[in-house]
Amino acid sequence: MRALRSREISQLVAKRLMQIKNLFESSKDAFLDIVDADNYVQIDRVAIVYRSLIEAIQKPLKMILLYGKPGTGKSMMLGRIYKDLHKKQKIVLYQTPIVDESEFFRSLARDIYNYTLKEDINFTRFNELSKSHDSELVPVVMLDEAQMYSTTLMEKIRLISDTRKIKFIIALHKTEREDIIAKEHFQTRIWEAQQLHNASAGELKIYIQKKLMRASCFDVANMFNDKNIRLIHSLSDGNYRDTNKLLFTLFSIASWYEEHQPTKISYTEFSSKVIEMAAIETGFIDA
Amino acid sequence: MLNVLELEQRQKRYSQRKKVPLYLLVVLVLLLFIVGVIIFTAMSDETKPAAQLDGAKELQSTQTSTEDTMLENSTLSSASRSSVSSDISSDHVAKRMRLEPSMDFIQDLDETDLEYYFEEPEEKVVSVPRVTQKPTQAPQSQQRRSDISSIVPSRERVVAQKPAQQQPQREYRAPAQHTMSIERENDMRDILDVIKRFKRNKNPALSLFVAKRYYAIGEYQQAYNYALATNELDSSIEDSWLIFAKSLYHLDQKDVAIRTLKSYLDQTSSIKAKIAIEQMQNGSLR
Structure with a gap:
């Protein structure tokens, strides 16, 4: 009876698949490793961090720290905040670190105060500019990959935040070194720190299914059973970036099978074999 | 490019x-299991002889106490008694072992069930040394015996048993020869057991056995009865x-x-029958 039902489902899925040219191609695109605020997936724990950051921005805090392991969604979080707030207040997001000090201050002057003169702007000059600009809403500057900035520049950023003319949200990888940076430069400052974690297996399932549903890949979303999710979670350790890479490769392999050997792939669930092949290709499994 | x-x-x-x-x-578990089995087997082999040794010691101690009692009751001279005592306490005692079957369970048997086979109920057989003695009999037994007495007069009942005085001597020789002797103290218990079995299955071999045993212990009346019963079967x-x-x-x-x-000889020409007739005629039959 169960076998019959399973066969019927399989036939229905196969029939549905006939209507679509290549099922896995569109699924694959949903997991391209790009930071796009539109692809931001709201998961319970991430949503809490998001709300905390939004509330922190409203408070008279000078600096806010967002930290977590690589691939936990810091960049995506900053992108989402920028997207949600940029129409309401002055907010700047630097996803790529500007290591040169002069270039950094010139960029800040341009993006915050619309100062477009091509003169060299140093720390003193920038402070003069900020004093000359008063606004009710303090502009927010978000610096992604802040661990790339030099210690000197970080100290100057701290001094700027002390003037309360600009709020900074600094996103760091949580490593030993970055903790030291945080302690040395920001320990005595008023700030709020939020940490992002890797996803649990349950969260990862929601993440994958939400992404696939947004891409209208409902059939593929249903192909992931708990066993598949547990295997993916164990391979990626719940890291969103690694999960994206793994699933992108998984769908690439599935897409190849669909084109070349469609009898070798099941349309009701993903086999562990295909997931392991994807993990071998992405380097998560050393084989 | 994806390969x-x-x-x-x-x-x-x-x-x-x-x-x-x-x-x-899996291999490790199997190995552990095999090693465990080997160790267990080896350990059980080690404990077995130890247990047997313990059993033997217990038996020896029991035997020693039994022998002590026997020695006390015997009429040995003080010299021979001291020599036996010293012998028992020596290492030779450990090597001497005498097994005696326990027939106590026979005592629980209801003797009234065996009346039919005895045809002489309540008759009590008493083991005595070879000393002529008139047995004390119950009145009922006397009634029976009077019927038989028309054919056979009342006889002394003699149980084949070696004199008690000879026992210490035999006990004394045993350790030197390292032999094992099995002794039946009570033939009557064996006979009762076989009678019970005969009652169940009417096997002539059993009744013949009973007849022979009775004959051996001098119970000729019972021997006669069971020989007759065997012959009828x-x-x-x-x-x-x-x-x-x-x-x-x-x-x-x-x-x-x-x-x-x-x-019987007319029908079979039995040699044993011929010999028995001759022995009866010249009075040498035992």
Whole structure:
């Protein structure tokens, strides 16, 4: 009876698949490793961090720290905040670190105060500019990959935040070194720190299914059973970036099978074999 | 460029490699099991002789105490007693072992069930040394015996038993020869057991055995009865005729005994019957 039902489902899925040219191609695109605020997936724990950051921005805090392991969604979080707030207040997001000090201050002057003169702007000059600009809403500057900035520049950023003319949200990888940076430069400052974690297996399932549903890949979303999710979670350790890479490769392999050997792939669930092949290709499994 | 076929091969190798710890675990568990079984077997082999040794020691101690009692009751001279005592306490005692079957369970048997086979109920057989003694009998037994007495007069009942005085000497020799002797103290218990079995299955071999045992202990009346019972079941058994006739002989029915054997001899030409007749005639039959 169960076998019959399973066969019927399989036939229905196969029939549905006939209507679509290549099922896995569109699924694959949903997991391209790009930071796009539109692809931001709201998961319970991430949503809490998001709300905390939004509330922190409203408070008279000078600096806010967002930290977590690589691939936990810091960049995506900053992108989402920028997207949600940029129409309401002055907010700047630097996803790529500007290591040169002069270039950094010139960029800040341009993006915050619309100062477009091509003169060299140093720390003193920038402070003069900020004093000359008063606004009710303090502009927010978000610096992604802040661990790339030099210690000197970080100290100057701290001094700027002390003037309360600009709020900074600094996103760091949580490593030993970055903790030291945080302690040395920001320990005595008023700030709020939020940490992002890797996803649990349950969260990862929601993440994958939400992404696939947004891409209208409902059939593929249903192909992931708990066993598949547990295997993916164990391979990626719940890291969103690694999960994206793994699933992108998984769908690439599935897409190849669909084109070349469609009898070798099941349309009701993903086999562990295909997931392991994807993990071998992405380097998560050393084989 | 994605090389799926190569990936398949790599995945296959990975899958096999992944199972290696499982295989190793299974092998390890099997090895542990085998080692455990070997150790257990070895340990049980070690404990077995120890247990046997303990049993032997217990037996020796029991035997020693029994022998002590026997020695106390005996009429040994003080010199011989001291020599036996010293012998018992020596290492030779450990090597001497005498097994005696316990027939206590027979005591629980209801003797009234055996009345039919005895045809002489409540008659009590008493083991005595070879000393002539008139047995004390119950009135009922006397009634029976009076019926038989028309054929056979009342006799002394003698149980074949070695004199108590000889026992210490035999006990004393045993350790030197390192022999094992099995002694039946009470033939009557054996007989009762066989009678019970005979009652159940009416096997002439059993009744013949009973007849022979009774004959051996001098119970010629009972021997006569069971020999007759055997003969009724199977008249071709030579021993039933011989025991029957010999019992008659010992019951002072020499003429009847010889006549019986002669009638049997007419039918079978039995050599044993001829010899028995001769022994009866010249009075050498025992």
